[in-house]
Amino acid sequence: MTNQILVSIFVLSVAIISYHYIIYPVLLSFINITRYSLPKYFHRNYIPSLKDEALPSIHIIIPAYNEERYIKDRILNLAIIDYPEDRFKISVISDGSEDDTYRAALNAASLPECKHLNIDIHALEENIGKIAIINQFASSQNSDIVVLSDASAITSINCLLIIAAYFQQDKRIGAICGNYQFVPAQTSGEQAYWNYQRRIKIQESMLGSTIGLHGAFYAFKSELFQTIPHDTINDDVILPLSIIRQGFKCLYDPRLITIELESSSDQMNFQRRIRIAAGNLQQSIRNMDLLLPRHRRFAFNFFSGKFLRPFIPLLLICSFISSILLATEYLFFLSVIFILLALTTSTLYYLLIDSQPDSKIAKTLFYIVAGHIAMTLGVFSYAFHSPHKRWRKIKSSPRLEEPRT
Structure with missing residues (x-):
């Protein structure tokens, strides 16, 4: 009887x-999906058009x-966005920064090439956190x-025209939201993961709605907009979920x-993934109502992709544990291989934090195992009520000082 229970636990878990x-x-690829058409947007080429009057007003926060x-690079990038000057405005909020972010933003906004921007720059004396800023300004x-x-993201010059076309x-x-890329290039493991995630987001959009958006730009x-709980970890998931709950779609283009632009060391990536994992547990617990049948296709997406x-x-x-307790040769052999791989990779990770294997396969395995270690730490951290702290920028390692995660 005990063996039957252990076998059931093992089979169900796997x-x-x-x-x-x-x-x-794989199911997303084979489901009878109604493909949404990518909207066509008109190319202004910076030349005013009669169509400009019909474009929605946009507030970039x-x-x-x-x-x-x-x-400075972010503001200069916004200065070349192809969108009517009177139809979008920008708010830059220095959230109790310990460096000279506020002064750098003012200097950038005063440059001749940025004079046309409708931009407000705010300096908060204390760090109130990203969620508080979103709630206040949105x-x-x-x-x-x-x-x-x-602030460290650069967007394509047609980004606002594409966004406007969707809502119209x-x-x-x-x-x-859209495609998220890194400079400098990602490791092979990280690149494989992001390609995997992009395919899923495209297919989820075809099915009705993708779940999480890329927080760098959406x-x-x-x-x-509905006020986000102050202790929210992943705003780029919780906010779109609140929109989907109101009966609207979230899409990926x-x-x-x-x-x-900002480089990230392995240590920065690891800390980021711990935080995201804690947010994953938080959003699963707080949004269980989205699993109800009335949400139909999205309930399937949410359960399979996020919950x-x-x-x-x-x-x-x-x-x-169940395979060890069963102690059958085959299952035990697989378990030993798995635990040795995890221990070896995690040990190298902590001892040689900025070192990566040379082999593409080894790098991918490194990324996967390190990700599951981070996921475990994040989930247990949230489960045992570790206090959620306001965002704190993790400093780049000295070797990556030229350009984040």
């Missing part, structure tokens, strides 16, 4: 893990904490669309390109 990572993406290094403006952007084409669309209808994710570490532990 089945759920396989479903989340493998079967769900940029929370900035210790972003002195990147804020709810206190009267634009049609709100865009949230990182389909009134059921509530939020939109847009939503201002009328749909690969033409909407955002480039992350299961924070429980993967527990399932991995259960599958390993």
Whole structure:
């Protein structure tokens, strides 16, 4: 009887893990999907057009904490965006920065090439956190669309025209995000992961709605904004979920390109993934109502793509322990291989934090195992009520001082 229970635990754990990572993406490819058409947007080429009057007004909000290094590039990038000058405005908020972010933003805004921008620059004396800034500035403006952007992100010059085209084409669309890339190039493991995630987001959009948006740059209808709980960890998931709950769609467009300028060391990536994992558990617990049948296709997306994710570490532990207890040669052999791989990789990770294996396969395995270690730490951290801290910028390692995560 005991063996039957252990076998059931092992099989169920492995089945759920396989479903989340493998079967769900395959199902998305084979489900009878109604493909959404990428909206066509007109090319202004910086020349005013009669169509400009019909474009929605847009408010770009940029929370900035210790972003002195990147804020000038961000403002210069916004200065060349192809969109009517009187139809978008920018708010840069230095959130109690300990460097000279505020002064750098003022200097950038005063440059001749930025004089045409409708830009407000705020300096908060104390660090209140990104969520507080979103709640304050997203709810206190009267634009049609709100865009949230990182200070270290660079966007394509047609980004606002693409966003406007979506909201004009389909009134059921509530939020939109796009392709997220890094400078310098990612490791092979990280690149493989992001390619995997991009395919899923495209397929989820075709099915009705993608779940999480890329926090570096995303847009939503201002009328749909609802105050985010102050202790929210992943705003780029919680906010779109609130929009979907109101009956609107969140879509992904690969033409909407955002480039992350700030380099990140392995240590920074690891800390970021711990935080995201804690947020994954938080959003699964707080949004269980989205699993109800009335949400139909999105309930399937949410359960398969997001809800299961924070429980993967527990399932991995259960599958390993149950296979050890069963002590059958085959299962025990697989378990030993798995634990040796995890221990070896994690040991190298902590001892040689900035070192990466040379082999592409080894790098991918390194990234996967390190990610599951981070996921386990993040989930247990949140489960045992570790206090959620306001965002703090992790300093780049000295070797990466030229350009984040």
